[in-house]
Amino acid sequence: xxxxxxxxxxxxxxxxxxxxxxxxxxxxxxxxxxxxxxxxxxxxxxxxxxxxxxxxxxxxxxxxxxxxxxxxxxxxxxxxxxxxxxxxxxxxxxxxxxxxxxxxxxxx
Amino acid sequence: xxxxxxxxxxxxxxxxxxxxxxxxxxxxxxxxxxxxxxxxxxxxxxxxxxxxxxxxxxxxxxxxxxxxxxxxxxxxxxxxxxxxxxxxxxxxxxxxxxxxxxxxxxxxxxxxxxxxxxxxxxxxxxxxxxxxxxxxxxxxxxxxxxxxxxxxxxxxxxxxxxxxxxxxxxxxxxxxxxxxxxxxxxxxxxxxxxxxxxxxxxxxx
Numbered sequence: 671x672x673x674x675x676x677x678x679x680x681x682x683x684x685x686x687x688x689x690x691x692x693x694x695x696x697x698x699x700x701x702x703x704x705x706x707x708x709x710x711x712x713x714x715x716x717x718x719x720x721x722x723x724x725x726x727x728x729x730x731x732x733x734x735x736x737x738x739x740x741x742x743x744x745x746x747x748x749x750x751x752x753x754x755x756x757x758x759x760x761x762x763x764x765x766x767x768x769x770x771x772x773x774x775x776x777x778x
Numbered sequence: 779x780x781x782x783x784x785x786x787x788x789x790x791x792x793x794x795x796x797x798x799x800x801x802x803x804x805x806x807x808x809x810x811x812x813x814x815x816x817x818x819x820x821x822x823x824x825x826x827x828x829x830x831x832x833x834x835x836x837x838x839x840x841x842x843x844x845x846x847x848x849x850x851x852x853x854x855x856x857x858x859x860x861x862x863x864x865x866x867x868x869x870x871x872x873x874x875x876x877x878x879x880x881x882x883x884x885x886x887x888x889x890x891x892x893x894x895x896x897x898x899x900x901x902x903x904x905x906x907x908x909x910x911x912x913x914x915x916x917x918x919x920x921x922x923x924x925x926x927x928x929x930x931x932x933x934x935x936x937x938x939x940x941x942x943x944x945x946x947x948x949x950x951x952x953x954x955x956x957x958x959x960x961x962x963x964x965x966x967x968x969x970x971x972x973x974x975x976x977x978x979x980x981x982x983x
Binding site for chain 2: 673674675676683684686687688689690691692693717718720739742744746748749751753754758759761762765766768769770
């Protein structure tokens with residue numbers, strides 16, 4: 671078994687509190703810093719990389735092959751302090767559509 | 779439908795019939811696998827969905843409390859309080875097998891408390907905020923795991939569906955058509971052989 675860590679890329683306010691509970695924060699003062707931080711991250715050390723929605727958006731546009739599929743680390747989108755934009759749900763919906771061919775069950 | 783290019787003889791016919799039987803059996807098995815995968819997948823999607831709603835709500839709450847704590851402290855104080863975290867968060871990873879899909883599973887080890895600061899310089903809401911964050915960690919890890927499972931399963935479903943469709947719409951019809959073709963060819967050869975015999979016999983008489 672491997673010992674892996676949890677990292678977080680996000681705004682200072684969003685990531686600060688997580689530092690106290692053992693998450694390694696990589697604060698980005700603006701979302702546009704995201705790609706640089708992502709590239710400098712030693713990815714093999716982490717199991718989960720939490721990324722706030724604004725940073726995730728920039729990464730998705732700027733970094734080819736992001737988010738990585740099906741391997742470690744797992745990229746988890748979480749809402750930033752400013753509130754949820756529904757990106758996480760959208761990602762889930764897209765995966766359902768891919769597998770089933772239609773979006774089912776989201777109206778529950 | 780394109781038939782397979784083979785010599786129309788009895789040997790090939792037998793071979794093709796065997797292949798057809800195997801293809802049909804494989805098709806049935808894969809179809810069953812697809813059904814079961816779909817069932818598991820939908821369960822997982824349901825779990826991921828409710829977990830995400832819960833996590834997002836609780837995270838929003840935690841952010842609010844943290845914001846309150848921040849408003850009661852000056853930035854330097856806050857940075858100092860968080861400068862030497864004692865808590866060590868480590869995840870043990872192992873792989874689980876769900877319907878032949880290898881999915882990672884994590885065990886959360888959170889050692890040490892979040893109390894890494896002076897209680898006299900920090901407000902009460904700071905403790906509450908960090909407690910909230912700590913409670914969120916296992917949920918966040920679980921959410922990452924479930925969402926990852928969902929995407930791995932989605933890939934597997936797509937792959938299985940392609941295989942089922944390839945068997946159903948390409949290989950099996952092609953085999954069936956080739957079997958019919960060879961049977962007809964063999965029958966034709968037999969008929970022509972018989973007419974030849976009859977002709978020869980009538981010439982002898």
